[in-house]
Amino acid sequence: xxxxxLIIIILIALIPFALSAITVEEIINRMDAAETFSTSFSRxxxxxxxxxxxKTSTFNAWARGADESLIEFTSVAExxxxxxxxxxxxxxxxxxxxELIRLQGAALRQSLLGSDISYEDMTGEKNTLAQYTAxxxxxxxxxGRFCHIITMVAKSRTVAYPVQKIWVDMETFMVWKAQYxxxxxxxxxxxxxxxxxxxxxxxxxxxxxxxDKLKKDSKTIMVLTEMQIDPPLDPSIFSLQNLTW
Amino acid sequence: xxxxxxxxxxxIVLCVVLCASLATIPGSTNLSVExxxxxxxxxxDPAILGMDWRYVSAADITVALKSPNTGNxxxxxxxxxxxxxIPPGTLQVDALxxxxxxxxRFPTFRLTLGKTRLDWGEGSVFNAGNVLEETSGGGTALTxxxxxxxxxxxxxxxxxxxxxxxxxxxxxxxxxxKLEETSIGARYYASLGDMKLEIGYSLRFELAxxxxxxxxxxxxxxxxxxxxxxxxxxQLTSSLELPxxxxxxQVLRDSWTTSLGLFQLIPIGYRGMLSxxxxxxxAPFLSWSEQTTPTPQxxxxxxxxxxxxxxxxxxFTARSIISPVDACAxxxxxxQWNILQGLTLQAYLTANLGDEDDTFASGGSRALLFGVHWVx
Numbered sequence: 019x020x021x022x023x024l025i026i027i028i029l030i031a032l033i034p035f036a037l038s039a040i041t042v043e044e045i046i047n048r049m050d051a052a053e054t055f056s057t058s059f060s061r062x063x064x065x066x067x068x069x070x071x072x073k074t075s076t077f078n079a080w081a082r083g084a085d086e087s088l089i090e091f092t093s094v095a096e097x098x099x100x101x102x103x104x105x106x107x108x109x110x111x112x113x114x115x116x117e118l119i120r121l122q123g124a125a126l127r128q129s130l131l132g133s134d135i136s137y138e139d140m141t142g143e144k145n146t147l148a149q150y151t152a153x154x155x156x157x158x159x160x161x162g163r164f165c166h167i168i169t170m171v172a173k174s175r176t177v178a179y180p181v182q183k184i185w186v187d188m189e190t191f192m193v194w195k196a197q198y199x200x201x202x203x204x205x206x207x208x209x210x211x212x213x214x215x216x217x218x219x220x221x222x223x224x225x226x227x228x229x230d231k232l233k234k235d236s237k238t239i240m241v242l243t244e245m246q247i248d249p250p251l252d253p254s255i256f257s258l259q260n261l262t263w
Numbered sequence: 264x265x266x267x268x269x270x271x272x273x274x275i276v277l278c279v280v281l282c283a284s285l286a287t288i289p290g291s292t293n294l295s296v297e298x299x300x301x302x303x304x305x306x307x308d309p310a311i312l313g314m315d316w317r318y319v320s321a322a323d324i325t326v327a328l329k330s331p332n333t334g335n336x337x338x339x340x341x342x343x344x345x346x347x348x349i350p351p352g353t354l355q356v357d358a359l360x361x362x363x364x365x366x367x368r369f370p371t372f373r374l375t376l377g378k379t380r381l382d383w384g385e386g387s388v389f390n391a392g393n394v395l396e397e398t399s400g401g402g403t404a405l406t407x408x409x410x411x412x413x414x415x416x417x418x419x420x421x422x423x424x425x426x427x428x429x430x431x432x433x434x435x436x437x438x439x440x441k442l443e444e445t446s447i448g449a450r451y452y453a454s455l456g457d458m459k460l461e462i463g464y465s466l467r468f469e470l471a472x473x474x475x476x477x478x479x480x481x482x483x484x485x486x487x488x489x490x491x492x493x494x495x496x497x498q499l500t501s502s503l504e505l506p507x508x509x510x511x512x513q514v515l516r517d518s519w520t521t522s523l524g525l526f527q528l529i530p531i532g533y534r535g536m537l538s539x540x541x542x543x544x545x546a547p548f549l550s551w552s553e554q555t556t557p558t559p560q561x562x563x564x565x566x567x568x569x570x571x572x573x574x575x576x577x578x579f580t581a582r583s584i585i586s587p588v589d590a591c592a593x594x595x596x597x598x599q600w601n602i603l604q605g606l607t608l609q610a611y612l613t614a615n616l617g618d619e620d621d622t623f624a625s626g627g628s629r630a631l632l633f634g635v636h637w638v639x
Contacts, residue, residue, distance in 0.1 A: 064282055066575075068575055070602050070603055071603060071604070072604070073603070073604040076412065090332070092332070094293075094295050094605065094638060094639055095295075095604065095638040095639070097293055097329065097606040098329070098332070099293065104427075114327075114362075115380065115382070116379060116380045116381060116382050117382050118382060120459060120490065153292075230534075230574070230575075232534055233534065233574070233575060236575060251428075254423075254426070256426065256430065257423065257425075257426035257427065258426065258428075258452075259373070259421075259423045259426075259429065263337070263364070263368060263372070
């Protein structure tokens with residue numbers, strides 16, 4: 019009887035360990051899942067600050083799955099400019115010139131409206147394990163939230179950042195902080211979530227700061243003012259017809 | 264003097280009309296203003312008698328009224344005022360109305376009516392697929408924005424065939440108002456594996472001699488364009504220009520024109536980006552040796568461009584149009600910087616290199632231009 023009681027106690031004591039024995043692949047997959055929706059619509063603004071002052075660009079964005087997204091800028095200087103991302107290519111549309119441009123390869127690394135965010139950052143495909151090898155480095159609390167610290171090393175040279183260190187929320191799998199580095203460990207960019215919002219039971223970043231560590235006094239803050247998850251979207255949104263409309 | 268007075272009067276009338284219309288614009292209408300202010304200092308040009316060093320303070324003002332981005336009807340009206348006007352002291356309505364178009368979206372097609380631009384073919388300077396207008400690119404002035412095609416009065420229908428393919432047909436009304444001088448065109452745009460394919464045709468009315476209104480004729484312009492990326496981005500466009508009557512084999516051969524473009528972006532360090540572009544216009548059956556005729560047509564023209572930009576910083580650009588057959592070129596080098604919200608500083612130098620009878624005669628003036636471009 020004593021032995022059975024002891025086994026039960028041991029089993030109960032092991033439950034938290036069993037629950038926390040989540041693999042890095044599971045964490046990454048759940049992180050990707052937390053960032054991917056069957057469809058979404060968001061409205062927001064990009065605030066870029068450098069030593070000359072601040073620039074503000076506003077946008078509307080639609081997404082379907084991990085591969086398709088459309089961003090339309092609504093601020094005066096860029097009004098009507100659109101970026102359509104499909105698997106492997108990006109189309110840009112400039113309404114004043116009625117010009118349709120197809121981007122591939124290195125062109126995706128261009129800065130979006132002079133901010134610290136590239137086209138790749140803005141519309142990146144979310145299959146992280148296909149692009150990176152991940153290892154858990156430990157745990158740390160960020161803003162009162164317990165996070166896994168994960169280091170990811172790129173499998174090929176086709177990604178924007180060779181090394182990423184990310185802090186993933188243990189409960190919501192949201193990324194609270196990320197450091198993007200070169201192969202030899204030089205820090206390029208840092209991302210930090212400054213605020214969150216709850217949409218349909220999911221915790222999502224509402225205010226995110228991206229700072230370019232190679233530029234002095236440079237910071238970009240992306241603010242989401244509206245976010246809808248799984249709204250009904252017409253598939254034709256992600257087409258040339260809609261891009262040039 | 265009288266012309267200048269007329270220009271000012273016309274400008275005042277335009278301002279009153281604009282103010283009156285702006286006052287009645289609903290809050291949902293998108294209003295934007297583009298203001299370019301350029302200072303130009305140019306050396307004497309022997310081609311202009313009595314012209315010494317010049318200093319011009321030029322202004323380009325565009326006021327655009329865009330409909331809200333909702334619903335199935337969209338449109339825009341944009342007015343443009345240029346100072347000094349060309350010819351001096353004039354104000355032409357066609358130049359004033361830069362864009363004035365309406366787009367209607369129906370379940371299976373889209374209509375565009377008014378003055379706008381259709382972007383056919385590929386190529387910023389040399390585009391054999393730009394069959395809707397007369398452009399050679401060879402005589403184009405170089406600026407930091409680069410050459411662009413004109414807006415035209417047109418009616419177009421666009422029929423989607425899939426997410427990344429469509430058919431487009433266009434009618435360009437004649438300037439003379441004569442029905443028989445109407446121009447038409449159509450193109451098919453689609454993905455072909457990893458490439459883009461565009462096939463098009465236009466039947467365009469144009470004057471063989473711009474000074475002779477009776478020299479008008481229709482020309483057939485078929486073209487094909489491919490664009491893709493294998494290590495570097497490339498595009499290739501080939502077209503023909505055939506008269507509707509007396510199209511001989513030699514005319515067919517001489518009209519064959521191909522434009523080719525290569526483009527590559529090379530990251531330099533982490534923040535820098537080097538952009539390399541080369542465009543060529545090849546008409547293999549035109550002249551490969553220097554001609555002494557007033558308007559020689561050569562078999563090869565080149566447009567190299569190199570640009571270095573620093574993320575969030577200035578962009579340095581050097582570009583040139585080169586006529587290798589008669590060994591001459593027009594050169595442009597400059598810098599631009601989007602330093603504040605909507606505001607870009609720019610400065611550039613232009614100069615010609617070549618003999619007096621070349622396509623780009625070195626006797627032409629050299630100019631320094633600097634100024635600002637602001638959108639708000």
